[in-house]
Amino acid sequence: MKKNLAAASAIVALVLLLMTSVYGSSGPNASIPHVVDRANLLTTSEAESLNSLFLSYAEETQVDISVVTVMSITGTVRDYANNMYDQYEYGISERRNGVMLFINMGERDWYIVTNGTGNEIIDDRAIDRIWNQCMPHLQNGDAYSCFKLFAELCRNEILYPGNNSQSNGYEHYEAPKTIRDYFWYILIASVGIALIITSVMRVSMNTARENRYASDYIVKNSFKVTHSNDIYLYSTTSRVKRDSDDDRSSRSSSSSSSSSDRGGHGGKF
């Protein structure tokens, strides 16, 4: 019994470990810094505050939000920014959904990198719209406000893309469903199935059942129907409205038609 209990406990512990890794895997990676300020535009506390904000928005939208600032670069700003995105492994889930603001203070370059659903929702027009609102703060020396607004505008753009006159036609955005959304349903269904199986096992422990019929004692071929009459009485008719087809232009959950998941653009400020 002790051996069985130990084995069962080990199995349950292993299963719990596995589930933690699966259910814990969606969402932003909090161990990666989402504010990398090599240009020293922010104080330590401002950087920490922005980091927390970016993580909470990322959790909400399932799109990673980050900012990287440097003093100088080599090569083009586009390539450098994309490399930063890959180097820090930003992005949520397999498609690495995310949006990153890159600032090169030395040349006054800015670049916004988008990936996955970030790229689908925040197109070039949206990038310009966002940056045009953020840039004045940076030009005034208030990097904190610039980056905070950047994150807020990205969040709003993702959650409510239809609110702008230059909207790209999407309806209200729904964060892609992750496995965590289904956790409670899976758990309840599993417990339900387990309850059914164990109930059947309990019932099989008692085989003494009353027999309320005498079918075993019918004389063979003795049953004869002497009269049979089916009388039609009345009929009832019910009707249910049919669902009309959904012809909204909702965003498909399949991958986008663009050839690549990466997008973005930038300029000078």
Add this chain to the structure above:
Amino acid sequence: MAVVEYKCPSCGAALRFDSSRQKLFCDSCGNEFDVEAMNSYMEGDEKDSFDWPEEDNENEWLESELEELVAYSCPSCGGEIVTQATTAASSCPFCGNPAIYTKNISGMLKPDCIIPFKLNKKQATEAFEKFFSNKPLLPPMFKSQNTISEIKGIYVPFWLFGCSAKANATFRGTTSRSWSDKNYRYTETRHYALKRSGNISFEDVPVDASKQADDAYMQAIEPYRYVDIKEFKTSYLSGYFADRYDEDVEECQPKANERITRSTIQQLASTCSGYSGVTEESSSVQLQQAQTRYALLPVWMLSVKYNGEDFHYAMNGQTGKFVGKLPIDNARYLMFLIGLSAAFTAIATFVASLLI
């Protein structure tokens, strides 16, 4: 002339004859009914009748037979057993009480027939052990620590009822069809009254005649194969005990009536094919040519003490069918529940992670 009141088969309200429609009409639900159909529907059934013969046991003991037998009575549970004088009874087969005493055998009904034991004590023990296997909720201590009282082979008294039954029944059945247009999906359900009458015969429906023997257990070990039934002889009792009957035939008739009626109606219902939702609305059964006989049927009985509680088991002494109630270890039950839940959650998570 008595006025017949027609009740609506759909809602139960009173119907009136609508001269414009020339049909019976229900103001409450709006349904209309053909007059002839309603007359057929309302044709009454006869009442139930169960004419069992009065107990008339002409089977008398021979003096020599009575001398071969001895009866015992248990002051603890009230059980009474009979056995051959050469078979000593050391304890009550029902409760295990060793302080049983002999009593006068007179007044005991002589059985008409008996099915002798076909399975011996060793086979009964093996069947018991097989019953224990593959029962993961059974406390493991149960198998090792249990106290098995002596396995007892007991002839349990039964009244066997045979008869012809004539029955009438009315059932309700429905058929439905569906269709749809641009805006709606329609379902039409047609309701029918299904009248059936038939004849059927039963033979030797057993009802146990002993208060000691649990009815559920005795029914659960059915059926017996009557091809092995023999005329009663006292020699069949050698090595076994026969339980004395204490429920006479009148007390057992209602149980037989119930089983026969249920099976008869079930047979009539099975002829209502092509309809869904067939339910019984009314029925009547009349039994004729009824006969009864008093029989002894073989049962191996076991009782097991576990944690101060008695657990009883019965095995059909002819076919080997085994029934009983095993105790459940609650700790093992919980362990299984948690383990299975964890396993299914893991499987469902894996499948979901592939799909999402």
